[in-house]
Amino acid sequence: MNSSYLAFDRVTKVFGDIQVVAPHFDLNVERNEFVVFLGPSGCGKTTLMRMVGGLDTPSGGEILIEGKPVGAPDRRRGMVFQSYSSFPWLTVAQNVDFGMRYRDDLSEDEKLARRDHYLDLVGLYEFADAFPNRVSGGMRQRVAIARTLAAGSEVLLMDEPFGALDAQRRERLQLELRAIQKRDAKTIIFVTHDVEEAVFLADRVVVFSKRPARVIADIDITERLGADRPLELRDGVKFFELRNELLRLLRHAGGGHE
Numbered sequence: 001m002n003s004s005y006l007a008f009d010r011v012t013k014v015f016g017d018i019q020v021v022a023p024h025f026d027l028n029v030e031r032n033e034f035v036v037f038l039g040p041s042g043c044g045k046t047t048l049m050r051m052v053g054g055l056d057t058p059s060g061g062e063i064l065i066e067g068k069p070v071g072a073p074d075r076r077r078g079m080v081f082q083s084y085s086s087f088p089w090l091t092v093a094q095n096v097d098f099g100m101r102y103r104d105d106l107s108e109d110e111k112l113a114r115r116d117h118y119l120d121l122v123g124l125y126e127f128a129d130a131f132p133n134r135v136s137g138g139m140r141q142r143v144a145i146a147r148t149l150a151a152g153s154e155v156l157l158m159d160e161p162f163g164a165l166d167a168q169r170r171e172r173l174q175l176e177l178r179a180i181q182k183r184d185a186k187t188i189i190f191v192t193h194d195v196e197e198a199v200f201l202a203d204r205v206v207v208f209s210k211r212p213a214r215v216i217a218d219i220d221i222t223e224r225l226g227a228d229r230p231l232e233l234r235d236g237v238k239f240f241e242l243r244n245e246l247l248r249l250l251r252h253a254g255g256g257h258e
């Protein structure tokens with residue numbers, strides 16, 4: 001039996017005639033690991049994430065968490081996907097509260113403080129009473145980030161969550177996400193097209209081929225950069241080398257990388 005926390009075990013995925021995930025796709029993710037998926041556009045990253053989240057099922061093989069096949073979405077897995085964002089009938093603040101509905105370990109005051117903290121982090125504090133369909137797409141994405149982080153699931157599945165954010169807020173969220181992962185021991189799978197974001201956040205970067213997705217490189221970032229990620233790290237030689245290495249791999253992977 002596979003003893004990893006999360007395992008793709010001989011997974012494959014086809015949509016009609018299109019092979020999206022190559023046959024016998026295997027990948028293990030350890031508990032408390034921050035894994036970033038990097039790969040050409042359309043290679044199958046979102047599909048892999050959706051299957052981990054239980055929004056889609058493999059055509060073959062299994063995805064296991066602690067040895068058990070994943071089923072329908074549950075509160076163990078928090079998701080920030082384009083297709084799985086906010087509830088339009090709840091206000092921005094109520095969306096965040098909704099994420100915490102099962103947190104019996106928190107008092108009402110703690111929940112309020114937590115809600116305010118995450119609304120502030122994503123820059124939506126003053127939009128707390130607005131309805132998500134009244135705010136922009138980028139803001140809806142931020143509602144989903146705040147709700148998911150406030151919920152505190154043990155697995156976080158994030159598909160280009162910071163894509164629509166300005167550079168400063170993106171940096172702040174990157175720092176916070178890395179801090180949350182270390183402090184609260186989360187297992188995170190994160191998709192990005194931004195190579196520097198990948199290096200800054202990841203313990204491990206998994207690079208995919210163009211469709212059908214298979215792993216072409218699996219790079220241990222923590223081994224080379226350490227687990228602490230102060231912002232200054234971005235100016236260092238090791239960071240630069242890793243960034244260039246990943247860019248070279250992506251070029252080799254082919255397909256249109258954005």
Ligand SMILES: Nc1ncnc2c1ncn2[C@@H]1O[C@H](COP(=O)(O)OP(=O)(O)OP(=O)(O)O)[C@@H](O)[C@H]1O
Pocket residue numbers: 015018020039040041042043044045046047048211
């Ligand atoms: N429900 C579906 N039905 C048919 N084809 C699909 C479906 N979902 C995804 N695909 C196809 O599967 C391929 C992989 O899509 P996916 O969204 O997983 O890629 P991706 O790596 O996340 O892309 P990007 O980086 O552009 O977000 C694409 O060619 C897409 O058109």
